[in-house]
Amino acid sequence: MRLAFRALLFLAIVSILGGQGWAQSKSDAPLQIEINEGIIQLFPIAAPQFIAESAGTTKQAKDITDLILSNLERTGLFKIVPESSHIGKITNFDSPIQFSDWKAINVDVLLTGTVSQGDDGNVVVKIRLHDVFAESSLGQGVQYRGKVNSWRRLAHKISDVVYSRITGEGGYFDTRIAFISEFGAKTDRTKRLTIMDYDGANVRFLTDGTSLVLAPRFSPEGDELIYTSYRTGKPSVFRLNLRDGRLTRVLETPDMTFAPRFSPDGKNVMFSRTTRGNTDIYETNLATNEAIRITTNRAIDTAPTYSPDGQTIAFESDRSGTTQIYTMNLRGGNVSRISFGDGTYGTPVWSPRGDYIAFTKQVGNIFHVGVMLADGTEERLLSRSFLDEGPTWAPNGRVLLFFREEPGERGGPSLYSVDVTGRNLTKLNTPNFASDPTWSPLR
Amino acid sequence: MKLLRILGLIGCLLFVAGCGANTVTRGSAVNTGGGNDTGDGFTGIEDGVIDTESEFAYFSKDYFDYEIGDRVFFALNESALSNEAREILMEQSDWLQRNPDTTITIEGHADERGTREYNLALGARRSEAVRTFLLQQGIGAVRMSTVSYGKERPFAACSDETCWSKNRRVVTQIEETTGS
Numbered sequence: 001m002r003l004a005f006r007a008l009l010f011l012a013i014v015s016i017l018g019g020q021g022w023a024q025s026k027s028d029a030p031l032q033i034e035i036n037e038g039i040i041q042l043f044p045i046a047a048p049q050f051i052a053e054s055a056g057t058t059k060q061a062k063d064i065t066d067l068i069l070s071n072l073e074r075t076g077l078f079k080i081v082p083e084s085s086h087i088g089k090i091t092n093f094d095s096p097i098q099f100s101d102w103k104a105i106n107v108d109v110l111l112t113g114t115v116s117q118g119d120d121g122n123v124v125v126k127i128r129l130h131d132v133f134a135e136s137s138l139g140q141g142v143q144y145r146g147k148v149n150s151w152r153r154l155a156h157k158i159s160d161v162v163y164s165r166i167t168g169e170g171g172y173f174d175t176r177i178a179f180i181s182e183f184g185a186k187t188d189r190t191k192r193l194t195i196m197d198y199d200g201a202n203v204r205f206l207t208d209g210t211s212l213v214l215a216p217r218f219s220p221e222g223d224e225l226i227y228t229s230y231r232t233g234k235p236s237v238f239r240l241n242l243r244d245g246r247l248t249r250v251l252e253t254p255d256m257t258f259a260p261r262f263s264p265d266g267k268n269v270m271f272s273r274t275t276r277g278n279t280d281i282y283e284t285n286l287a288t289n290e291a292i293r294i295t296t297n298r299a300i301d302t303a304p305t306y307s308p309d310g311q312t313i314a315f316e317s318d319r320s321g322t323t324q325i326y327t328m329n330l331r332g333g334n335v336s337r338i339s340f341g342d343g344t345y346g347t348p349v350w351s352p353r354g355d356y357i358a359f360t361k362q363v364g365n366i367f368h369v370g371v372m373l374a375d376g377t378e379e380r381l382l383s384r385s386f387l388d389e390g391p392t393w394a395p396n397g398r399v400l401l402f403f404r405e406e407p408g409e410r411g412g413p414s415l416y417s418v419d420v421t422g423r424n425l426t427k428l429n430t431p432n433f434a435s436d437p438t439w440s441p442l443r
Numbered sequence: 444m445k446l447l448r449i450l451g452l453i454g455c456l457l458f459v460a461g462c463g464a465n466t467v468t469r470g471s472a473v474n475t476g477g478g479n480d481t482g483d484g485f486t487g488i489e490d491g492v493i494d495t496e497s498e499f500a501y502f503s504k505d506y507f508d509y510e511i512g513d514r515v516f517f518a519l520n521e522s523a524l525s526n527e528a529r530e531i532l533m534e535q536s537d538w539l540q541r542n543p544d545t546t547i548t549i550e551g552h553a554d555e556r557g558t559r560e561y562n563l564a565l566g567a568r569r570s571e572a573v574r575t576f577l578l579q580q581g582i583g584a585v586r587m588s589t590v591s592y593g594k595e596r597p598f599a600a601c602s603d604e605t606c607w608s609k610n611r612r613v614v615t616q617i618e619e620t621t622g623s
Contacts, residue, residue, distance in 0.1 A: 186600040212595055215559060234590050235563060256567060256591060259560040272564065274591070277522075277571020279564035300564040316561065318520075323561055346558040360558050386602070389558055405555070407602030436559070 042079035043166065044106055045072060048090045049083065050113035050125070057123070060151055061115040064125060067155035068111070071173050071199070072162065075399075076424030081107050093126065099135045107132050111162060122147060125154050129165055139165050152201055153443075160442065172394035173198060176440040177401065178216045178225050181205065182412055182433035193227060195242070198439075200429045206240065215259065215390070215436045220266045222440040226250070228258040237271050239286075251284050251291050259302045264310045270294070272302040281315055283330070294332040303347045307354060307374070314338070314348040314357050314374070325359055327374065338376030347390055350374075352441075353397035356420065360389045360402075369402045371420060382422045392439045401428070403435040504617045507538055515573065517611040520557075522568040524576060532573060535615055536580035548616040549573050551591040552598070554607035559593060566591030573613045 052061040072078040088101030093114045113127040124145045129138035160171030175198045183190040193206040193213045216227035225240045235258040237250040260271035270283045281294040281304045295301040299319035325339040325348045339345040343363035356371040367388045370381040387405040405413040412433030418425045499506035515528035551570030553562035570589040599606035
């Protein structure tokens with residue numbers, strides 16, 4: 001295990017209902033996992049069941065501890081040292097840790113916590129991380145408060161803190177995934193816009209299936225979805241406010257509009273518009289609803305994606321004869337082809353970190369999801385199947401979701417996640433066939 | 444399309460009585476023809492009366508869909524019209540000219556081998572190729588609208604070329620007719 005040591009960064013003490021922290025001695029040498037392709041050894045962490053500090057919170061304490069551990073395990077970075085092999089017992093949150101007990105079972109990081117219920121009925125979860133070998137705390141303690149029924153979010157918030165302190169990267173647990181649920185025969189699919197927590201909990205349908213809906217994308221704030229719907233009879237881009245359910249059409253036009261994405265500041269939407277069979281890229285300012293044409297090529301220009309600084313667009317075009325990925329500036333100038341490998345490339349998606357562009361690639365009859373740097377170098381394929389498509393990034397730019405369609409009459413799509421390194425390919429559980437995922441920012 | 448039509452006619456020739464009673468599902472290109480239910484076609488040759496009359500009235504939507512053929516097919520990633528497609532579209536255009544009250548929606552489709560976005564754009568290209576051809580034959584622009592379904596509405600569900608070739612299509616959907 002490679003450990004990197006770095007100066008302690010400021011760590012905010014936050015709460016779902018309002019921040020409340022408590023003093024904690026500051027460690028100056030937190031240990032850290034470096035996430036790179038070289039990691040093959042898992043990082044051992046132990047978390048004894050959180051202490052139930054008030055009556056009636058024992059079940060919540062167990063549920064929250066279990067969910068945190070399940071989150072960490074799913075990352076493929078951690079090895080959970082099970083409670084059955086623990087020597088030391090944590091009975092008092094504030095008592096000094098017997099580090100030798102945890103060293104003896106080769107734990108690198110120990111997570112301790114408590115769950116209590118305040119007079120206002122809210123659940124309070126407190127945690128501390130301990131660096132077993134340095135025999136010190138790893139950052140300050142953190143507490144979150146929330147309603148009883150938001151215990152899953154509390155566990156996700158804690159998981160984000162743990163992940164972030166150990167990896168030095170932002171987490172992705174307190175997030176949501178919007179996608180398309182698919183029902184019925186392959187030749188007559190019903191599709192419904194759907195949203196769930198990152199871990200598959202709290203599935204909610206946002207449309208009733210009357211109209212075909214495609215490819216939702218989250219707004220940068222995570223409070224809106226933009227997607228393509230056939231409710232007008234033709235593919236048209238709509239914007240759905242997730243708070244009040246308000247639905248607005250992005251551009252009133254008899255033309256087909258599709259493949260929308262928000263700009264990083266949320267003020268503009270870039271999308272494809274087809275006029276007389278020719279598909280070009282347009283941008284609409286959401287305040288003025290004016291559409292500006294960005295590409296004027298006779299080829300198919302589609303699937304635009306903004307760089308995180310909002311200054312560069314990557315898109316796909318078949319102007320060279322086959323579909324490839326290009327970059328251009330916001331006014332359609334300075335066009336440069338960046339994909340040059342075998343096969344065809346589509347659906348570029350810029351990483352929120354700005355380093356990679358994810359894409360869909362087809363070589364012969366095999367599809368891949370992959371990543372490349374923004375100049376097209378360092379291409380790396382992360383998946384391979386009959387049909388893999390439509391990557392979306394976790395907010396920390398370390399994990400991707402995409403969908404994989406099984407072939408045949410009874411085949412259908414499912415969601416998969418994979419690390420940007422190509423490790424930890426995992427199928428997500430969804431109640432029905434699921435496609436076109438989009439990953440929300442951290443809540 | 445031709446082949447289907449010929450098979451349909453043979454079915455009529457062999458089972459004249461069955462043809463009249465045959466119900467045709469809208470949206471299906473295949474007229475299974477007659478009451479022979481072996482499932483895989485015809486088992487033998489019987490003498491039949493030569494009858495070139497269609498079971499459908501010329502002005503009916505069924506005639507358009509099954510006798511002329513409501514759809515044309517495309518090569519992989521292509522939107523160019525083949526000679527066979529042009530022949531069918533010529534007949535479609537004749538029919539449309541004799542049925543001036545009809546309007547049509549020209550639906551472009553793609554096979555499943557490609558991204559969702561690209562296939563939407565490709566379907567639009569194909570439907571525009573058909574629209575342009577019909578326009579050149581004198582069909583009024585106001586009678587025609589286009590839409591692309593990309594790979595969202597495959598006609599055939601298997602995952603090999605036998606189905607993909609049926610899915611790379613443009614379907615001329617008759618929306619309104621006072622002729623039948």
